[in-house]
Amino acid sequence: MDNNIESPEVKRRSRGRPSPEQAIALRESFLAAALESFLEKGYAATSIEAIAREAGVAKITIYRQFDNKEALFREVVHRAVTGARETMQSTLVQHGQDQRQVLLDLIERMYLSATEPKTLALLRLVIAEAVRFPELAKSLYAENSYVLAPVVEYLAEAHRAGTLHVPQPELAAVQLSTLAFGGVRFFISKPLAGPEERRVWAEGIADMVLQGWAPRSPQRSD
Structure with missing residues (x-):
């Protein structure tokens, strides 16, 4: 040898x-x-x-x-949604921009990030497996809070500045994202056809929330 x-x-x-x-x-x-x-x-x-x-x-x-498959899956989901958070952050840091335009851009970016094919497929997978693997659903919920953190900060600052009335920014961010994503609509049907449909969708949502979040007039005391 x-x-x-x-x-x-x-x-x-x-x-x-x-x-x-x-x-x-x-x-x-x-x-x-x-x-x-x-x-x-x-x-x-x-x-x-x-x-x-x-x-x-x-x-x-x-x-x-990674200790196990669940930890690996959480990382896969985290990577899928990190881009969405970064995109929202880049939208919201444009100081001095018209507030309606910021919301329009934000809603469209929320929509696009959620309906990106692989991200949408992952979301559908988590929903399908939620009963058998409830920890997966919990991890996705945690990721949603991570993604929406820049939006929460933006709404909280707008409330402090008096430009929007958003006393519960965490709740408002979840409500806005749900409207932007379309709820269950895009989990069971095709996403919007193109830029024009997306803009109409975003405009309707932006106009609705701006009315609801309009600054309140100071209460006058006699």
Whole structure:
């Protein structure tokens, strides 16, 4: 036997830990594979072992970062909604812009983020699995609070400034997002056809909430 020939195990050890760039690439690989597996097979039928095979990584690579499938799924959902939060934040930080225009842009962005095909598919999946896996529904609710945080801050500041009457900004943000998303409508039917329909949808919602959130006149005392 040639003692100069290294065994596969020795070769694996000699490579050492992956570089930061390689670690990021591995993470992106298995998270992308996890998203596709959850959407294609559903939560129950997806396994970490299958995700690892699809991504071409060792399952220990995934288990080092996530204790179980539920934790991995929460990260997949978090990644799906992070873009929505960032988009809302970029809309709301445009100081000095007309308030109606800010709300119009915000409502359209809320709608687009929720009806993006993969995000919408994930939302449908969570709803479908909510009875068997209630923790998934709880995690999605927590993500909703994370996404809406910039909107809550915006409405609270508008209330303090007296430009809107929104004494309960957390509740108002949830109500606005529900109107923007269309409730269950887009979970059971096709999204709006295009930009013109989206703008009409947003204008109707913006005009309605601006009337309801109009600043109150000071009460006069005799």
